[in-house]
Amino acid sequence: MRVEIDGISKSYVDSAGAPLHVVGGLTASIEQGEFVCIIGPSGCGKSTLLGMLGGLLPPDAGTIRFSGDRTATGEMTSIVWQDYALIPWRSIIDNVAFGLEVRGVGKQERKAIAQGYLETMGIGAFANAQPKQLSGGMRQRAGIARALASDPEVLLMDEPFAAVDAQTRTLLQEELLTVWENHRKTVIFITHGIEEALLLADRVLVLSGRPTKVVEDLKVPFARPRTADIAQTPEFGELKQHLWERLRDATRAAEWAEVEGANS
Ligand SMILES: Nc1ncnc2c1ncn2[C@@H]1O[C@H](COP(=O)(O)OP(=O)(O)O)[C@@H](O)[C@H]1O
Numbered sequence: 402m403r404v405e406i407d408g409i410s411k412s413y414v415d416s417a418g419a420p421l422h423v424v425g426g427l428t429a430s431i432e433q434g435e436f437v438c439i440i441g442p443s444g445c446g447k448s449t450l451l452g453m454l455g456g457l458l459p460p461d462a463g464t465i466r467f468s469g470d471r472t473a474t475g476e477m478t479s480i481v482w483q484d485y486a487l488i489p490w491r492s493i494i495d496n497v498a499f500g501l502e503v504r505g506v507g508k509q510e511r512k513a514i515a516q517g518y519l520e521t522m523g524i525g526a527f528a529n530a531q532p533k534q535l536s537g538g539m540r541q542r543a544g545i546a547r548a549l550a551s552d553p554e555v556l557l558m559d560e561p562f563a564a565v566d567a568q569t570r571t572l573l574q575e576e577l578l579t580v581w582e583n584h585r586k587t588v589i590f591i592t593h594g595i596e597e598a599l600l601l602a603d604r605v606l607v608l609s610g611r612p613t614k615v616v617e618d619l620k621v622p623f624a625r626p627r628t629a630d631i632a633q634t635p636e637f638g639e640l641k642q643h644l645w646e647r648l649r650d651a652t653r654a655a656e657w658a659e660v661e662g663a664n665s
């Protein structure tokens with residue numbers, strides 16, 4: 402499913418009652434089956450953008466359009482959050498099946514579908530465990546299985562691997578790439594890891610500080626399938642440096658604006 406984001410804006414009201422302009426006329430398009438990573442300064446509005454893409458909050462202005470050859474069935478998007486967002490009193494399989502249950506899919510069928518995605522994510526043996534019995538990495542595998550189980554057109558991921566240790570993160574990245582190669586969902590993945598973005602994405606969008614918009618649209622040239630080994634190549638190093646400079650500029654500008662705003 403192709404995603405066309407056309408000039409969307411969003412403001413909040415801050416704790417002092419003043420408007421906080423977070424997203425400022427952001428435009429981008431993401432192709433069917435494309436894997437796009439988004440990086441930007443902390444607090445610039447990345448989660449807000451994802452919330453709008455997921456239909457959880459409406460833009461104040463502008464439009465988001467989904468279009469593709471496949472007619473959307475059921476939910477168009479699923480979101481994977483950083484903190485797993487599993488329901489603590491439900492077993493892993495019942496968490497994964499939750500979206501299907503809400504949609505009225507019968508018990509046997511939804512259990513079978515959920516078990517399939519647990520197998521895909523390599524945690525089939527933990528179907529009946531409670532979330533608290535699992536490691537962070539396993540919980541996030543369950544979070545991804547849950548998102549996939551509702552067969553979304555577009556998978557939205559908000560810094561999903563930020564809370565796990567570095568080794569587990571590398572495994573999860575490679576697993577996610579394998580799943581994506583097999584399912585070819587459109588993926589919009591927010592991260593603050595430049596290396597993570599270069600490893601995963603077809604394209605990296607760099608966002609400015611608030612009000613945020615796209616300041617760089619970088620095509621990632623590495624062949625697929627990829628593994629973490631590409632990080633050793635000189636080309637990877639050059640792109641990493643380039644993205645770091647863009648992100649540093651955006652972060653500085655955001656910090657300056659914040660201080661000036663506070664002093665004006
Ligand atoms: N519901 C809200 N009300 C007021 N301000 C908010 C709300 N949600 C987020 N913000 C503020 O909007 C800005 C962008 O937030 P967010 O989208 O979470 O940024 P990011 O994900 O890039 O770190 C931050 O300054 C945050 O404090």
Ligand SMILES: [Mg+2]
Nearest residue numbers: 447448449559
């Ligand atoms: Mg965020």
